[in-house]
Amino acid sequence: MPPESDAKHPQWTEKDQAYMKQYIEAHPDNRMAWYLLGKQYERSGEQGKANYCYNQAGEIYKAFENVPLPSETVEEWAKKREEQEKLRRSRRSLVRLILFVLLFFIMIGAIPGGQASAPSWPMKAAGEQAPSDKRVGKSKAAAISNGESNEAAQQAFLVPASDDGAYAAAVKRVFGTSVDGEWKKYLVNIPTYDSWWLWSHSLHAILQAESSEEMNHIMVTPLQDPKCNCGEEQEQASSFVSGWIQASEQRLVAKSALTAMVRRHGTSPNEWGKLAKGYPSNVVSGTSTEVETAYDSVYKQYKDGVQGKKADPKAAKEHALKRVWSDQSDPFREPLRIVVDKKRHRLAVVSGNIIVRNYKVGLGGKRTPEGRFQITEKVVDPNGSSTGDFGSRGMTLSDSLYAIHGTNEPDSIGKDRSLGCIRMLREDVEELFDMVPIGTEVSIGTDLLPEQPIVPDTEKRYRLDLTPKQDNPKKIYRWLD
Known part of the structure; x- marks a missing residue:
């Protein structure tokens, strides 16, 4: 999801903005790209340009900001609120949308030290058709270069509580794994004290990522979301983490x-x-x-x-x-x-x-x-x-x-x-x-x-x-x- 505070994240660079502009020129109908470019302009203090991008982003902007488009009135927003609520209650639409945002957000440099790059394989947002891109082999090579393997069917990774940067890095690590084969990976929240991480037998998973080789994508389930309707996944995650x-x-x-x-x-x-x-x-x-x-x-x-x-x-x-x-x-x-x-x-x-x-x-x-x-x-x-x-x-x-x-x-x-x-x-x-x-x-x-x-x-x-x-x-x- 978008960061709550810019203080926790580096400022967008001119390279980031140039990349997003080029991407939008090639994909002018990609509302997610318009939304992310708007976030860049907003962080740079260029609110006018940001508002223009948000208007182009349309429903994507509304879904994540929970406010009307800059070009809409409060009354117009109220008429569409019911449709937005249905979208949020749809688990499949929600998790895919979150996945799309997280992956794109990470790849364009939100992680300290990160560089702008396009995803090595396509993801689909809510309502889109399954991708037919043939670049899956590239994602496998990227996974190997990152030191990941598919030897373990299930793995877990610690993520310090209240550290958005570490969370983003862990998500990027999970997404860097090839979708070849079936696996599950969990992000496990660990509390902190100063620089210490506090291990315990009551740690719990906050997110599950599961590959689907047949459908050629990764499905993400936010296990701590009260609206996730994922009791079975939560139970399986708890058993594995224990x-x-x-x-x-x-x-x-x-x-x-x-x-x-x-x-x-x-x-x-x-x-x-x-x-x-x-x-x-x-x-x-x-x-x-x-x-x-x-x-x-x-x-x-x-x-x-x-x-x-x-x-x-x-x-x-x-x-x-x-x-x-x-x-x-x-x-x-x-x-x-x-x-x-x-x-x-x-x-x-x-x-x-x-x-x-x-x-x-x-x-x-x-x-x-x-x-x-x-x-x-x-x-x-x-x-x-x-x-x-x-x-x-x-x-x-x-x-x-x-x-x-x-x-x-x-x-x-x-x-x-x-x-x-x-x-x-x-x-x-x-x-x-x-x-x-x-x-x-x-x-x-x-x-x-x-x-x-x-x-x-x-x-x-x-x-x-x-x-x-x-x-x-x-x-x-x-x-x-």
Whole structure:
């Protein structure tokens, strides 16, 4: 749809206007093109020219601006309002019209850095006949050049809330996919806080794009439109997104463990189970069918990236890791790390700018050091039982006396009562223990995170089947509690 505020979008360039003028000269009956040229003139402050274009756009202008044409009176508009309402209630007409506008709007440079270009294959607006243009092959080539493929029948892409530019870029990415084959792609809305994206198990799809090879077009359904009459599509989207969220977390954990092993030891085993051993070789805490499957896929992708690059083995491994993390099918593009905010008493598990979890923790005020650390040891029941001072799990920071651990004083969470360590509730520290491998980076600072907790319901917590013998009976831990 047209932008609500020009402040969120770049100004139209002379190149954009020249392109639209040429297009209208070749297609003088295209009312959508007249409407878009009018928007350009309006943003440039040339209202007279804009009004002329809007008058040529006719019903297209009315449909999107919801006001009479500049040449009409209010009374004349009222007579045609009923016809306009019927058009809006028509789902097929509405979604095709929205699709047409979005695609054209993006292609003429609404996205920052974008250049004016014609669509690589034709779309049809409401009431028009299916296109017979034979340029479909060109769209397939464009899709390949953009890094897209049709390997996955369904995919989802994160879109930060209230970011029109990111939304437009995501739509352009979806439209850049060839219509060859049948697929569904979803845009999933994710809330934000400053520069953070806030992951959760309650994310929902806001738009569905579905290819139709037979009809040679892409059908778009705005899933959050109360008038969309798309209950079946909403239910299918909800089911897919729920599974996608859980699968994405499994791959994130698998990729993070592989990355930690390669960067610490120069290699990683070919099976997840070889990472999940007893103490002190418990790089990860346990296993599950889902994470084993995810790791098999990730490891194959990594090995394929290493092969054939023998000149510089270290550079070859980093290149292969970069390839793993650039996978377009995953929302996460960086290994897991931990961020601790002393001001708000929060510990977050993050990947890049996405907060995957945000727990409330207990700290030690000035006694809790700031800086960067690594998890160098993971131990179950560090006091010999789950009810000791350090709870059921502990993770040493950079071989020091500081650690992330549980506590037998749950009322200290959110307060500065420790001698410097980071205290967590049992269910939180056990989930964290299962998610992050040895080698995970830990950053401690002030005013870094939102207060909003990000913790899934009990049944959706990330859990692995714990490997036996992860305790360390040979050592009495004396962390700074």
